Amino acid sequence: MTDRPILELRSVTRTFPGVVAMDDVSIAFRPGEVHAVIGENGAGKSTMMNVLAGELQPDAGAILVDGKKVGISDALASQMLGIRIVFQELSLCHNLTVGENVLLSTFADRPPLSILARNGAARAAAEPLAKLGLTDVATDTPVATLSVAQQQLVEIARAISQHVRILVLDEPNSALSPRESARLFEVIRTLKAQGVTIIYVSHHLEEVLALADRISVMRDGRLVRTIDNDPEVDVDLLVTHMVGRQVNAADQYALRPEAHNHLGEPVLDVRDLSVAGNIRHASFTLSQGEILGVAGLPDSGKDILADAIFGLAPRGGTIEIGGIRLPPGRPPHSIAAGISLIPADRRAAGALLSMTVAENAVSAALRRFTRHGFLRHRPIRDTAADYVGKLDARIASLGQKIATLSGGNQQKIILARGLVTGPRVLILHEPTRGIDVGAKAEIYSILKALAADGLAILMISSELPEIMLHSSRVIVMADQVIMGQLSGADITEEAIMALATRKEAVRAA
Amino acid sequence: DPVSLEEFELAPRIAESIEAGEPLDIFVSYHDVSNEFAPFVRAGVERADEADNVNARFIGPVGADADAQISEIETLMDQMDGLAISSVSTDALAPLINRLVEAGIPVISYNTDNPDSDRLVFAGQDLVQSGREAGKLMAEVLDGEGRVMITTLDAAAQWSLDRESGAREALGEHDGIEVVRTLNTGTDPQEIFAAIENAMLADPNIDGILSLECCSTPAAGEWVERNNRVGDVKVVGFDLLDQTVELVADGVIQATIDQAPERQGYEAVNLLVTFLGGEPIDDLDTGVGIYTPDNVSEVMQ
Amino acid sequence: MPPTAGSPRYSPTRVSLARRVLTAKETGVFLALVVMCLFLAFATESFLTTTNLLNVGRQISLLGIMAIGMTFVLVSGEIDLSVGSTYALGGLATGMFIISGWPLLPALGAGLLIGAAVGLANGLLSTYGRLPSLIATLGMLSIIRGSALLLTGGQPVTVNERNGAAPDVLARFEFMGQGYLFGVVPMQLVFFAAVAALGWLLLSRTAFGFRVFAVGGSAKAARVSGIHVQSVKIWAFVIMGTLAALAGILSMAFLPSGQAGRTGLGLELDVIAAVVIGGASLAGGIGTVLGTVLGVLVIGVLRNGLVLMGVSPFMQEVMIGLVIIIAVAIDKWSMRSRST
């Protein structure tokens, strides 16, 4: 490994209205290294990646490749330099097949009138997919029918489908199962062995420690420092750099609701819940003050659970809340009955992106903020300000568009929306996906406090630590059914994984 | 009946300007300046504009739009010494015409009359009469016997309704003639041709096509010629578009009725100038010109 | 620029009026309008006369009434191409009711109801029917136009005593379209002002208006907020249909005549252009009633100005197209410069 950087940023600055997203950042990437970039939400990581991708132009500063100054005016320019990027947000063509999506870049600069050979293309697409272990999906499958995890793999396959010198991965595994992630790490190591430089953005610090050669930490748009991944570097140290003060990372794990937490009355009673092709006869109850975790691999059925209970997906079976039956397919009824949903897909299903922070906060409880149909602005503002304060959301003003907030802060506003309705049951779907450690800890402590006040919480998550450490009880789904329940000391990674993979084990036998 | 300036309460503004010997600002509003007729009318207006002391301006909406015609006249009202108008819709324009007349601005109608309004006189062809002539011509070329289809590009327009009633009246005088249908062709040239084509296929035993306007006339002629039905299917229509003239000369179209649009434009201005000059004016029939293969050479340069 | 700009509603400090106006969403179209008016004031004698300005006011009113309705539809994330036909059908039907001897209010009510029904059909097709609204309303454009032709047999409908209208009904009907409030302000303009005021209140001050924005910005997120997306969109279409019929009725009262083959033909594109010039987004979630009013004024002043300046009618077509493009471009560009 030489010390001459393959890619270097010098004093790069990029501002947005009201924020300096990158503030005089100088950073060098060495050939063939895995270089992790970490930082709190909104620290400027994605902004840096977007600058490398040609999606954003820096306001000031220079970019050097192989020691030569270059301009990255657009995506094409970035590709010409051998840079390939997997963005934080999925960017696939939903009208195309898996194979076509993988080959998007390959076909980008073919002569326009060249005839595309179908079979060769399918084979070319299958190779990077196979590397990532996505072998059970035909290349001519419409990508829209894939799960989010599979889509993420397709996107990674696209990035490695061609010769690549610098591979940028911005939270590439936020939707992947542990097994899929492991496979991805293998691919990363193989590429590294082939001399590819890898820039890796993640909030999973253990992963970063396991994978990276060097780690750069960003805070508030600035590069705090770049450190070698020596054995003495640990999560605590990284967190300290990230948040700029001494914290005990174990704090966030000390929040687990006590098993002896006093449980109140059962509020949510789900019986024989079925969703065609996704869930078969699921039954469980949820009590006041309880945090019930739902774990399972992708496609186990857990991902439709939230929508089905809330009334967004057609379903069979009965759902009672406080003894009253919920009609299917009626979200307004669900809200009135006391259910709030925090959906997994923040951008597509969560935030009202074109509206302000305050408007988002009150949108699920509008009735409370109107008189004779007219909006009452003072209560709206006061309530929104109240929750922004309670959840410690960092915003410039209540009139700011939610689209301009960082992901963690968006999530807090959506949580506020769920709480403003005064729910008895809060359904959280991937509540901390893509959220930094600090914000995560805050959100967990808020949830715990809410549960202590008697709120019943259903937390559906792909992140095992989250489930293990913050649930008083865990349901594990596999192959469309509830495979089992765990509580108290039985909640261990091994126990959960055993249930989650039970079907596969049976099949394999 | 003749009308003259003495019986008319001219707006003081106009009276003063005549007094001062300023040029007369005459506006000629046509109901659709983008149709094929408009250039001829405009030419007549421009010819009249050449006279000393006359500023004649040709205005009107693109596409027959009553609202637009009203808005434009309303906007220009204060600049007018006189208005000649061919209305998009007689009923819709009548109140405005009355308002102008009340404000002391002389208004005449041309090309399309507006008899229920207070307009002073009308210069043009009597539309019912011209329809009657067309009907008569058709009866004549059919020898009083046959099945006739009437075509028009806007069956609902006032001028079309007038001509249709005249034509049906004249055809109705012959027991041997049956009017099969009125075909609404739409306005796009391709559409017009396709409509005729489809209608002739649906009912192959039609003996005569009577077109009520400029544009389905050549289309009917073309259809007849291309399907080798010349003489077998008779065509009578309106106006002297290039294509129509040629088809008449070739004997494909048996007769066409001209309404001298250039003259209408010219006379429209002229009548107002005459009126404002203090002389009485009266309705002016610009005539029905009938062209058949025998005399069509008169209009071929 | 801090992201608070332009949304002083929740910001704790009061922003000065000038500042608010300069950063408001409607700035682009407002500037375009001012430039046009200044130019016309110098270039023509009659532009700034009261008569002319009131004329402009009347001439834009019907377009304006429909544009208010279209603002709701566009903000809700849909589009309505059937408005020209609804305008024709509503007006003609009311006219026919009046000449067949109905009293005024039932005739008006029936006309408005027809408009509302068309809106309802559009809304049902575009929501529960799962058709893109462009297609649903394109089909309805044709269906409603055909219905108007069938209803009237293609004959012009004229509302006068000769055709059977009761004299007192006729007088009140004509007053709606041709009268002047206090002898000065054209009644059509009064209707437009009232519709604009109500529309502004409804869109920017009520829970319903809030929901229209929410639904247009992100239908999925709105559903998670417990908003009944379909019913909000259907209501937007119903408002649009009713206002299109109202405009058609006023046109009938003004002329007082109409013809199914012609009335309101192609009007939909004018209406959409006005709303988009006013800053609304075809993608939904963005638009204001004030912007729409300004957009309508731009079109009205442009048409008036071109006529006053004696621009040839063919050249007018070219100019109108240019101004549509330029006005929207200014808006886009000023938005962009404000956001970076």
Next chain:
Amino acid sequence: MPPTAGSPRYSPTRVSLARRVLTAKETGVFLALVVMCLFLAFATESFLTTTNLLNVGRQISLLGIMAIGMTFVLVSGEIDLSVGSTYALGGLATGMFIISGWPLLPALGAGLLIGAAVGLANGLLSTYGRLPSLIATLGMLSIIRGSALLLTGGQPVTVNERNGAAPDVLARFEFMGQGYLFGVVPMQLVFFAAVAALGWLLLSRTAFGFRVFAVGGSAKAARVSGIHVQSVKIWAFVIMGTLAALAGILSMAFLPSGQAGRTGLGLELDVIAAVVIGGASLAGGIGTVLGTVLGVLVIGVLRNGLVLMGVSPFMQEVMIGLVIIIAVAIDKWSMRSRST
């Protein structure tokens, strides 16, 4: 739903033809067409005659040529409302060149270039100009119509010897529009077939076509994959403009006359309707040339059938609207049932 679990990797097994046809995207519109044809074959005498079928073929050709172009534009995620005007301008300009004595090829080339230039302007405005294409092309609709009126002074343009066309040029020009290949197949239909074949090849087999789908499916994904989004969209508009001019030229050659105030008025909505009936999505990324051809046939057969059955023209309007809605609804619903 387990996505295609178990389906073969490169689908090495040949799926039976019947199976492929039944699951093809075009099934909905194909069924609609078959039902209509069967009905007309029984209900009328003349529908199934060769003359009539060739007539239908000719009557849909120009609509069809434009619809192929519109397929590219819609699939790329844009829309073009200016095509009726371009059709008029392209045809009229070529006609004027011919009667002012130009040889055939330069006259045709110039007409097509004008169409391409309009497309280029639409494309530039909709990409680099950042205008929504609905608005950009709505403005151009007006600008180009006005230009055609200015160019011709509103006079009809008739291409004949008397007006100055050279006899041999005229003969060849008229053959393009009026002639028959092998004495049977109308030349217009030949042009349509050729355009459809090339369009199919380009859209579904070439790298350019692939990029059109990519760009329409997700502009961001396409961009970050290194596809030059703007240039792909601009080319789609240029293809559209050129084909609109070609259709206009053929119309001119057929009639052989045109008029700027009338030719192609409102055609844009027919063209869009045909493409959408054929299964293309207004949201972009979805559409096929085969579907478009079927959509054009549906409209052509419908128009022809209604006339053959003697349905009143007013009722025809209603029926056309209904068929647009029903055809697209069938398509949506059959897609839905196939995907669940």
